[in-house]
Structure formats: structure tokens, C-alpha cells
Amino acid sequence: MLHDAHRAPQRSPTTVLVVEDDGDLRELVVDTLRRDGYVVLAAGSASEAARILAVMVERRGVDRQVDLVLSDVRMNGGTGLDLAHRLRATSARLPIILMTAFPEPDLEVEAEDVGATLLAKPFRLEVLRRAVLTTIAAHVRSLA
DSSP, rough: OOHHHHHHHOOOOOOOEEEEHHHHHHHHHHHHHHHTTOOOEEEEEEEEEEHHHOOOOOOOOOSOOEEEEEEEOOOTTSEEEEEEEHHHHTTTTTTTEEEESSOHHHHHHHHHHHHHHEESSSSHHHHHHHHHHHHHHHHEEEEE
């Protein structure tokens, strides 16, 4: 029992909100991240993601909702950039990765302006995993 008293405190699992209107891709990303140990919430549109985030704030408080948002840029129900701008209004430091099949220079500038990382589709799952891990690690370092 003495050993238990000296163990490091358990950190809550990292929560990722995946926002993707393509059901097959959303399922693949969600399954991959869950296998990697993340708690994953999924939304099929930016408006659905906004509802999920609002419910989480209401139930859990603003101190602990989502650790990372991984969103498609072009989707039904609003764009990932619209979602990112709304998130920045309430959570300036929340890590955001925007996925796009159309990585145009203007989009890269817009993503940078909102403080998001851009991930080009299609991507290998290892590239997705690395992007998520790198973005979360950078966020944790920025809090230290």
C-alpha cells in the first residue's frame, strides 16, 4: 500500500472532438484515436460540434471540456474555419487541427490567423496520429 501513496497522479485522458461530415472518414478517425487511448467525441457538422461543446460547458464547466478539436474545413452546416473562429471567442488556447482536401495558400493563412494547424487530406493514419500528438504536446508545453 505504501507504493500507491508515491505514485504519480493519474491524468485524465485527452478528449478530442472530431468534426467531419464524411461518415466513413469520421468513423476511421474516431476509431483510430480511440485505439490510441483518446476519449473521442464525434460530430457530423460544425453546428453539431457547437452544440456538443455547449452541452459540455454546461455539464462540466469551462475548465475541462475538450483538449483538441480536429475538424474538416468544408462541410455541411458551417465550415471548420467558422467553428475555429467561434472557439477562439471563448477559448483562445484550445488546440485546433483543420483537415482539408484543398490546401490552398489562402486557407493556410486563414488557419494560421486563427491559430490552427492544417492537415492535408488524404493522409495516412500515422500522419494523423503524429499531428494530434504534436499539437497536444505543443499545447501542454505552452501551459508550462
